[in-house]
Amino acid sequence: MQGSANLNIMIKAARKAGRSLVKDFREVENLQVSTKGAGDFVSRADTAAEKIVFEELTQARPNYGWVGEESDPVEGKDPTRRWIVDPLDGTNNFLHGQPHWCVSIALEHKGEVVSAVVFDPAKDEMFVAEKGGGAWMNEMRLRVSGRHRMIECLFATGLPQAGRSGLPAAMQELGRVLPAASGVRQWGAAALDLAYVAAGRFDGYWQRRLSAWDIAAGMLIVREAGGLVDGIREGDDPLERGEIIAANEGVFDAFAKAVRG
CATH class of the missing domain: 3.40.190.80 (D-Maltodextrin-Binding Protein; domain 2)
Known part of the structure; x- marks a missing residue:
C-alpha cells in the first residue's frame, strides 16, 4: 500500500512504540510474583509508549491536536486535525503475559477519521487504512468475511x-x-x-x-x-x-x- 505522508508518520510512530513495548513485555513474566510490581511496571511501559508516539507525531505535525489515553488533550493550532491514540490497547493481556495487545493511532480531520494504524508488535501485524484507500495488513489487502448466516x-x-x-x-x-x-x-x-x-x-x-x-x-x-x-x-x-x-x-x-x- 502506498500510504500518505501522514500514514507513514503513523506507521513509524507505531513501530517505534511497539519496539519499546516488546522489550518491556519480555520482562513481564519476571514480575508476576508481585501483582503490584507487575502492574506498576506495565503502567510505566504504557506511559513510555505514549510518550514515544506523542513525540514522533507532534514533531512531524506540530500543529495537530492530540487526545491519548494516558495524557491530557492538546488543542492544536490546526483545529481541524487531531491524533487519537491508545499506546497500549489490551493492557490486561500485557500485564498477564498474553501476546494480544496493540498500538492504535487514528488521524481525525473535521470530525472524521481519515487514517488509521493498529499495530500488533507481538505478531508483527500492521493493520492500516486511509479513507478511500482500502485496508491492509502488512502487504495484504483486507476484506471482511463473506459469511451471512x-x-x-x-x-x-x-x-x-x-x-x-x-x-x-x-x-x-x-x-x-x-x-x-x-x-x-x-x-x-x-x-x-x-x-x-x-x-x-x-x-x-x-x-x-x-x-x-x-x-x-x-x-x-x-x-x-x-x-x-x-x-x-x-x-x-x-x-x-x-x-x-x-x-x-x-x-x-x-x-x-x-x-x-
Whole structure:
C-alpha cells in the first residue's frame, strides 16, 4: 500500500512504540510474583509508549491536536486535525503475559477519521487504512468475511471489568447472540478485535463503554475492508457514545438485531 505522508508518520510512530513495548513485555513474566510490581511496571511501559508516539507525531505535525489515553488533550493550532491514540490497547493481556495487545493511532480531520494504524508488535501485524484507500495488513489487502448466516459466525465482544457498571446489559446481549452464533470471544483488545473483523478473523464485534481511542482506528479499518459500523443504538456515532457494532454486510442486520434486542 502506498500510504500518505501522514500514514507513514503513523506507521513509524507505531513501530517505534511497539519496539519499546516488546522489550518491556519480555520482562513481564519476571514480575508476576508481585501483582503490584507487575502492574506498576506495565503502567510505566504504557506511559513510555505514549510518550514515544506523542513525540514522533507532534514533531512531524506540530500543529495537530492530540487526545491519548494516558495524557491530557492538546488543542492544536490546526483545529481541524487531531491524533487519537491508545499506546497500549489490551493492557490486561500485557500485564498477564498474553501476546494480544496493540498500538492504535487514528488521524481525525473535521470530525472524521481519515487514517488509521493498529499495530500488533507481538505478531508483527500492521493493520492500516486511509479513507478511500482500502485496508491492509502488512502487504495484504483486507476484506471482511463473506459469511451471512449467524450460526456460522464467530463474534467478539468485551465484558465489564470489576467495579464497572453494565454487566447485566452485557449478559443479556450475550444471551441473545450466543445461541444464534458459532461462538463469541472476549480477547480484551478492542482495536485488535476490530482489525480482526476487517481481516475476516471475526465476523462481527460489539461493545459498550469504550473511549474514542479504543475504536477510532479500528472503525476506519473495518469500513475500508468493506464492513459496516454503527452505534448500538442505531444511528449513534460510536466515537461520541462509546458503543459500537461492526460486522460484514451480509450478517450485520441480523447481528445488530440480536445485540440490540
